[in-house]
Amino acid sequence: MGLRVRQFGQIGHKVVNVETVNVETPVLSCPDPNFKLLIYPFEHHLELSKHRSSIAHYQKMQAIASQTRVAPVGVAQRTVNVNKASAFMGAPVGHRSLGIAKPLAKSQQQVSGRSLSMQVYAVKDGTSLDRPLRVAVIGGGPSGACAAETLAQGGVEAFLIERKMDNCKPCGGAIPICMVEEFDLPMEIIDRRVTKMKMISPSNVEVDVGKTLNDKEWIGMCRREVFDDYLRNRAKGFGASLINGLFLRMDKNGDGPITIHYNNYEDGSKVGVPTTLEVDMVIGADGANSRVAKEIDAGEADYAIAFQERIRISDDKMEYYKDLAEMYVGDDVSPDFYGWVFPKYDHVAVGTGTVVNKTAIKQYQQATRDRAKVKTEGGTIIRVEAHPIPEHPRPKRFEGRVALVGDAAGYVTKCSGEGIYFAAKSGRMCAEAIVEGSAKGTKMTGEASIRNYLDKWDKKYWLTYKVLDILQKVFYRSNPAREAFVELCSSTYVQKMTFDSYLYKTVVPGNPIDDAKLLVETVGGLLRSNALRTGKGVEVSFASTRET
Ligand SMILES: Cc1cc2nc3c(=O)[nH]c(=O)nc-3n(C[C@H](O)[C@H](O)[C@H](O)COP(=O)(O)OP(=O)(O)OC[C@H]3O[C@@H](n4cnc5c(N)ncnc54)[C@H](O)[C@@H]3O)c2cc1C
Known part of the structure; x- marks a missing residue:
C-alpha cells in the first residue's frame, strides 16, 4: 500500500x-x-x-x-x-x-x-502543542519590542526581526508619565522631564499650560535610538530571538505555517542573506510604511507627513527649554496640525506636520522655525528628518493569523500626534491575547486571539481617537478657531482634564458644573472668534467599517 x-x-x-x-x-x-x-x-x-x-x-x-x-x-x-x-x-x-x-x-x-x-x-485552535507556539514580530520599535517581550514572558517562542538595530526613528520622543510605570521604564532612558508647556496662537498669544501638574507629574522626553534599543534588548532578555533582518514578504500556505522571507544581516553583510522562517502567527509592527500591511492588503489610510529638525542651541537658550515644550498653531505652521519645539537630550527638536498639503511641508517648517526664532537662533541643525504619521486605523488590521499593531495598524491619535504609548500598548495587548489564546504557548491559536485583541483595543480606545479626531476638526480648521482653542487652554479645568487624560490615559470623569461651563466657554470662544463661519463643515470619521 x-x-x-x-x-x-x-x-x-x-x-x-x-x-x-x-x-x-x-x-x-x-x-x-x-x-x-x-x-x-x-x-x-x-x-x-x-x-x-x-x-x-x-x-x-x-x-x-x-x-x-x-x-x-x-x-x-x-x-x-x-x-x-x-x-x-x-x-x-x-x-x-x-x-x-x-x-x-x-x-x-x-x-x-x-x-x-x-x-x-x-490541528485546530486549542489543540495542545508539543513545542511552543511560534510568532514572528516584524519591526523592533515600541510596538514590536513590547509585543515580543510579552510573548516571550508568556511562554511563546518569539522572533523579533528588526532591519536596523541603531534605528533613530524620526520622532518628538514625548511619552506620558503613566508609560514609565506601566512599562517599567528606567529613568536613564528618559532624557528630560517636561513640566511646562506653552500653547501659542496664530497671533502669538501664549498660554502656559501645565499649571495643574504636581511635582511628580511630567512628560518624558526620550531619544528613540536609546528607547527602542532598551525595549528590544529587554525582550531579548526575556527570551525573544532578536534578529537583525529586513522582512521582505511572507507565504501564507493556505491554513498551513506562514513562511517569512527576510534578508538576514546577522553576519554583518550589508546586502543580507536571504533566509526563511516558519511560524504559526505574525505580528506586523513595522511602522507606517508596513510591508506586512501590504502583504495582507490591509489598505491605505490617510497619513500626515511630519518634518523635524534637530537643532543644537547655546546653553543659555537650552536653559529656557530645559523643561518646556512649545506648540505653535496657525495656518502658517500647518493647515491641520501644530508646529512644535521639544527639548531633547542636548538639543531641541523643531517640527511640524500636515495631511492636507504635504508638498508645502518645508514652507510650514520654515514658518515654525521663524515663530521660534528668537529662542533658537544661532543654533546648528544637526539632523533633518521626515516620516509619515498614520492618521487613521487601516481599513483592515488583520488577516487570518497575521495582525497589525502600532503605526502599522494606524494607531496615532489625531490632534496630538501621539503614537509611542499606543504602539507599545497595542503590541502588548496583541501579545497578551495570543498568550491567553494559546494557554501560554502550549496550544494552537490564531484569528480568535487576534479578534480578541482588536475587540479589547477598540473598546478601550475608540472614544479617545474619536474625541481627538473631533477636536482636531473643530479647532485646527481656521485661525479664528485656533485662537479660540488657545484661549480655552487657559482654563484650569481644561488643563486638568487634558493632562489627566494624556498623562494617565484614562478618561477622567469631570465635574458636571465645570463641564457645562466648559461647553459654554467653548461655544462662546468659537463664536467670538467667528470660527464657525469659516471653512467647510465639520466632517468627522473614524476607522472604516470594512474590516473583516
Ligand atoms: C516627526 C514625528 C514626531 C513624532 N513625535 C511623537 C511624540 O513626540 N510622541 C509620540 O508619542 N509619538 C510621536 N510620533 C509618533 C511615533 O513616532 C510613532 O507612533 C511610533 O514610533 C510608532 O511605533 P511603532 O513601533 O508602531 O513603529 P516604528 O517606531 O515606526 O517602528 C517600526 C520599526 O520597524 C522597523 N522596520 C520597518 N520595516 C521593516 C522591515 N521590512 N523589516 C524589519 N524591520 C522593519 C523599523 O526599522 C522600526 O524600527 C512622531 C512621529 C513623527 C514622524
Missing part, C-alpha cells in the same frame, strides 16, 4: 519540501519535534504513485516515516484531494494545517479517473 502526498515542514529554520512519499502506516507523526505527520490513507488499497519526484526525496521521507509514531488523538480531520497534492505531512508540530473539518465534494476527489481520498488530521 502506498500513497502520494506532499510533505513540507521545518527542521530548525530550514524548510523541507518533499513531494513524494510512500506512507505505510495508518496514523503517523514524525519523531522530529519540528514535524508532525498528520495523514493516513483512507482507503487501504491505494497504489504507490507513479509520479514520485525523485529517489532522494522518496528516501528522505522513507527515513522519516520509518521513525514515525502514532499521532495524538483529538485532532480534526478532513478529506482532501490527493491529486492536488494537498495532503500535508510534516507540518510544524501541532499546526492547524487544514482548518475546519469539511469533506470535499465527490467530483473534487477524482484522480486519474479514480476516486481517491484520504483523511488529513488538521
Whole structure:
C-alpha cells in the first residue's frame, strides 16, 4: 500500500519540501519535534504513485516515516484531494494545517479517473502543542519590542526581526508619565522631564499650560535610538530571538505555517542573506510604511507627513527649554496640525506636520522655525528628518493569523500626534491575547486571539481617537478657531482634564458644573472668534467599517 502526498515542514529554520512519499502506516507523526505527520490513507488499497519526484526525496521521507509514531488523538480531520497534492505531512508540530473539518465534494476527489481520498488530521485552535507556539514580530520599535517581550514572558517562542538595530526613528520622543510605570521604564532612558508647556496662537498669544501638574507629574522626553534599543534588548532578555533582518514578504500556505522571507544581516553583510522562517502567527509592527500591511492588503489610510529638525542651541537658550515644550498653531505652521519645539537630550527638536498639503511641508517648517526664532537662533541643525504619521486605523488590521499593531495598524491619535504609548500598548495587548489564546504557548491559536485583541483595543480606545479626531476638526480648521482653542487652554479645568487624560490615559470623569461651563466657554470662544463661519463643515470619521 502506498500513497502520494506532499510533505513540507521545518527542521530548525530550514524548510523541507518533499513531494513524494510512500506512507505505510495508518496514523503517523514524525519523531522530529519540528514535524508532525498528520495523514493516513483512507482507503487501504491505494497504489504507490507513479509520479514520485525523485529517489532522494522518496528516501528522505522513507527515513522519516520509518521513525514515525502514532499521532495524538483529538485532532480534526478532513478529506482532501490527493491529486492536488494537498495532503500535508510534516507540518510544524501541532499546526492547524487544514482548518475546519469539511469533506470535499465527490467530483473534487477524482484522480486519474479514480476516486481517491484520504483523511488529513488538521490541528485546530486549542489543540495542545508539543513545542511552543511560534510568532514572528516584524519591526523592533515600541510596538514590536513590547509585543515580543510579552510573548516571550508568556511562554511563546518569539522572533523579533528588526532591519536596523541603531534605528533613530524620526520622532518628538514625548511619552506620558503613566508609560514609565506601566512599562517599567528606567529613568536613564528618559532624557528630560517636561513640566511646562506653552500653547501659542496664530497671533502669538501664549498660554502656559501645565499649571495643574504636581511635582511628580511630567512628560518624558526620550531619544528613540536609546528607547527602542532598551525595549528590544529587554525582550531579548526575556527570551525573544532578536534578529537583525529586513522582512521582505511572507507565504501564507493556505491554513498551513506562514513562511517569512527576510534578508538576514546577522553576519554583518550589508546586502543580507536571504533566509526563511516558519511560524504559526505574525505580528506586523513595522511602522507606517508596513510591508506586512501590504502583504495582507490591509489598505491605505490617510497619513500626515511630519518634518523635524534637530537643532543644537547655546546653553543659555537650552536653559529656557530645559523643561518646556512649545506648540505653535496657525495656518502658517500647518493647515491641520501644530508646529512644535521639544527639548531633547542636548538639543531641541523643531517640527511640524500636515495631511492636507504635504508638498508645502518645508514652507510650514520654515514658518515654525521663524515663530521660534528668537529662542533658537544661532543654533546648528544637526539632523533633518521626515516620516509619515498614520492618521487613521487601516481599513483592515488583520488577516487570518497575521495582525497589525502600532503605526502599522494606524494607531496615532489625531490632534496630538501621539503614537509611542499606543504602539507599545497595542503590541502588548496583541501579545497578551495570543498568550491567553494559546494557554501560554502550549496550544494552537490564531484569528480568535487576534479578534480578541482588536475587540479589547477598540473598546478601550475608540472614544479617545474619536474625541481627538473631533477636536482636531473643530479647532485646527481656521485661525479664528485656533485662537479660540488657545484661549480655552487657559482654563484650569481644561488643563486638568487634558493632562489627566494624556498623562494617565484614562478618561477622567469631570465635574458636571465645570463641564457645562466648559461647553459654554467653548461655544462662546468659537463664536467670538467667528470660527464657525469659516471653512467647510465639520466632517468627522473614524476607522472604516470594512474590516473583516
Ligand atoms: C516627526 C514625528 C514626531 C513624532 N513625535 C511623537 C511624540 O513626540 N510622541 C509620540 O508619542 N509619538 C510621536 N510620533 C509618533 C511615533 O513616532 C510613532 O507612533 C511610533 O514610533 C510608532 O511605533 P511603532 O513601533 O508602531 O513603529 P516604528 O517606531 O515606526 O517602528 C517600526 C520599526 O520597524 C522597523 N522596520 C520597518 N520595516 C521593516 C522591515 N521590512 N523589516 C524589519 N524591520 C522593519 C523599523 O526599522 C522600526 O524600527 C512622531 C512621529 C513623527 C514622524
